[in-house]
Amino acid sequence: MKTCEYQQIDPQALPTPTPTLPAHHGNDSDKREEPKRPKKKWEVFPGKNRFYCDGRIIVARQSGVLPLTLGLILVTSGLFFIFDCPFLVKHLTSCIPVIGGGLFVFVVITLLQTSFTDPGILPRATPDEAADIEKQIDNTGNTSYRPPPRTKEVLINQQVVKLKYCFTCKMFRPPRTSHCSLCDNCVERFDHHCPWVGNCVGKRNYRFFYTFIVSLSFLTAFIFGCVTTHLALRAQGGKGLVFALQESPGSAVELVICFFSVWSILGLSGFHTYLVASNLTTNEDIKGSWSGKSGEGVTNPYSHKNIFINCCTMLCGPMPPSLIDRRGFLPADESVQTAGTDIELPTLTNKSEINVCTQGTKGLLESATRPPLLSTSCPQGKTQTAHTCPDNSPTVNSDPSPELSTSCGARHTASSRGHTSPPRHSKSRSKKSKRAALHISNTAYDAPVSPTSPDAGPKSKARGHEGASFSPLH
Amino acid sequence: MSTDTEHSASLANKVFIQRDYSEGTTCKFQTKFPSELESRIERTLFEDTVKTLNNYYAEAEKIGGQSYLEGCLACATAYLIFLCMETRYEKVLKKIAKYIQEQNEKIYAPRGLLITDPIERGMRVIEISIYEDRGSSGSSSGSSSVSGSTAR
Numbered sequence A: 001m002k003t004c005e006y007q008q009i010d011p012q013a014l015p016t017p018t019p020t021l022p023a024h025h026g027n028d029s030d031k032r033e034e035p036k037r038p039k040k041k042w043e044v045f046p047g048k049n050r051f052y053c054d055g056r057i058i059v060a061r062q063s064g065v066l067p068l069t070l071g072l073i074l075v076t077s078g079l080f081f082i083f084d085c086p087f088l089v090k091h092l093t094s095c096i097p098v099i100g101g102g103l104f105v106f107v108v109i110t111l112l113q114t115s116f117t118d119p120g121i122l123p124r125a126t127p128d129e130a131a132d133i134e135k136q137i138d139n140t141g142n143t144s145y146r147p148p149p150r151t152k153e154v155l156i157n158q159q160v161v162k163l164k165y166c167f168t169c170k171m172f173r174p175p176r177t178s179h180c181s182l183c184d185n186c187v188e189r190f191d192h193h194c195p196w197v198g199n200c201v202g203k204r205n206y207r208f209f210y211t212f213i214v215s216l217s218f219l220t221a222f223i224f225g226c227v228t229t230h231l232a233l234r235a236q237g238g239k240g241l242v243f244a245l246q247e248s249p250g251s252a253v254e255l256v257i258c259f260f261s262v263w264s265i266l267g268l269s270g271f272h273t274y275l276v277a278s279n280l281t282t283n284e285d286i287k288g289s290w291s292g293k294s295g296e297g298v299t300n301p302y303s304h305k306n307i308f309i310n311c312c313t314m315l316c317g318p319m320p321p322s323l324i325d326r327r328g329f330l331p332a333d334e335s336v337q338t339a340g341t342d343i344e345l346p347t348l349t350n351k352s353e354i355n356v357c358t359q360g361t362k363g364l365l366e367s368a369t370r371p372p373l374l375s376t377s378c379p380q381g382k383t384q385t386a387h388t389c390p391d392n393s394p395t396v397n398s399d400p401s402p403e404l405s406t407s408c409g410a411r412h413t414a415s416s417r418g419h420t421s422p423p424r425h426s427k428s429r430s431k432k433s434k435r436a437a438l439h440i441s442n443t444a445y446d447a448p449v450s451p452t453s454p455d456a457g458p459k460s461k462a463r464g465h466e467g468a469s470f471s472p473l474h
Numbered sequence B: 001m002s003t004d005t006e007h008s009a010s011l012a013n014k015v016f017i018q019r020d021y022s023e024g025t026t027c028k029f030q031t032k033f034p035s036e037l038e039s040r041i042e043r044t045l046f047e048d049t050v051k052t053l054n055n056y057y058a059e060a061e062k063i064g065g066q067s068y069l070e071g072c073l074a075c076a077t078a079y080l081i082f083l084c085m086e087t088r089y090e091k092v093l094k095k096i097a098k099y100i101q102e103q104n105e106k107i108y109a110p111r112g113l114l115i116t117d118p119i120e121r122g123m124r125v126i127e128i129s130i131y132e133d134r135g136s137s138g139s140s141s142g143s144s145s146v147s148g149s150t151a152r
Helices: A002-008 A066-091 A095-116 A127-136 A206-234 A241-247 A249-278 A282-287 A307-316 A339-343 A346-358 A361-367 A379-388 A402-427 A431-443 B043-060 B065-076 B088-111 B146-151
Strands: A049-052 A057-060 A151-156 A159-166 A178-180 A185-187 A192-194 A199-201 B009-018 B113-116 B125-133
Touching (some): A057 A199, A095 A199, A206 A249, A249 A282, A307 B065, B065 B088, B088 B113
Antiparallel strands (some): A151 A159
């Protein structure tokens, strides 16, 4: 009887997500049915990101040590409020928990914003666009041989800048854009991939990141100062430090954490303040793009030559929008890429033709909603496009075909293996070297990080960028 | 165009107007007139459209007193106001979308062209689709695939 049941199931009727699209990870487990519910773009996003809250929250595939970061902050602050505040309020002033509380809230909010915001991901080129770019590049090699890296030179403020071609995203990267192999995305104004926040730091979330590390420096220094004062007050009268620590064991933990963190975090804040003031990214600083290493008179073409203006531009400039439109709807014909749904497509051809034929100009505008390469479309897609028209003007081939990303996906996953080990490896070491790893991994994380970074602890304390000598650019 | 004749349009080609990076990373598109459009639209109309779009983007990205104020206020509130308030950039993007729709309706669609809002293409290109009138019926699906239309 059981075998009969199996035979009754027609494999073609099963609209399973096809296994040939490994790039389509994410929450498509509830898409077993025919696409009655139109898919949102985040569900077919080709990069290695995870989405929550229906696409509102975006994080990198590997959360890195974000839970650890959050945990350390929460634990240290919790101990501070429990053990130190009561004593200090009694003996000093009640402003202390207020200031501490304010800083703590600020730190957590900016941390979460850094982690959950789209850093400035560039959507991949549509097939048409990619084909157009290919046409413009002379490609005399045969298809199986990968041509040498393509570059394009542009003049920016009288400075020659080379734009590289991204094989994964099929486009020439805009200036200051870099491809993060961990997230498998091109990110605008790519700074670095920070495992401590579990996300890339780029154009859109740099200000959150900077505010986070600055406020964290203040918080750490503040807690360190308060704990020291607390223990000093307790140890007064010849009672000794040991006695004080016994009375307030939580303070001992805080002292250790803060002592080892404050140097690294202060150093990182100082480094990024320098970057902000000179309008540089960590990426550019490490590669020495504008430091004149090549011997010519290269200067940073993006700098406004004025520290104040540079700072204001980075931190107070207008907030650019997210380009990936996570929560927009996919045109239904693009989400229909599974084998099972091929059956229903031919029946819908007539409807789409009729729609085109009835109107003149409007018909032209509507016909643009159907990509020419796919011969049919669902009326569902049409009505839905009409509804979203005010927000989303007709999108044609807005979704890159998945097979473009799979060929390079292997490359990226291979290189990403090396990334996860340093942070996890460092967990078992002392906190000091953990913070040192913060520098190396923070300053340039787009390439296999040298596992010697934890050992380079003392050197990398405040100037992590000097210690890194690898090229982060993909 | 009369609605009684069955007239369908099919996509013949797409032209991509690339970004102009000569002034840095601010959003600006090249105003060079592509050769594929020579027979379809007047040069001045095209250049006007691109220049207006460039002006809109410059307005969105302008750094001045107002944007500094917005930025400082946002920083003071731990950037939480971004969750409630629409940023100036987004307001300008809406204006741009309206402008493009207007241009399409008045100027481009009657000439068989269609501009796609650059925000849909990651602000990398202005995509202009070129449509061919196909005369009556029959022209189902199939049409010309873009990659094969290099001869155009």
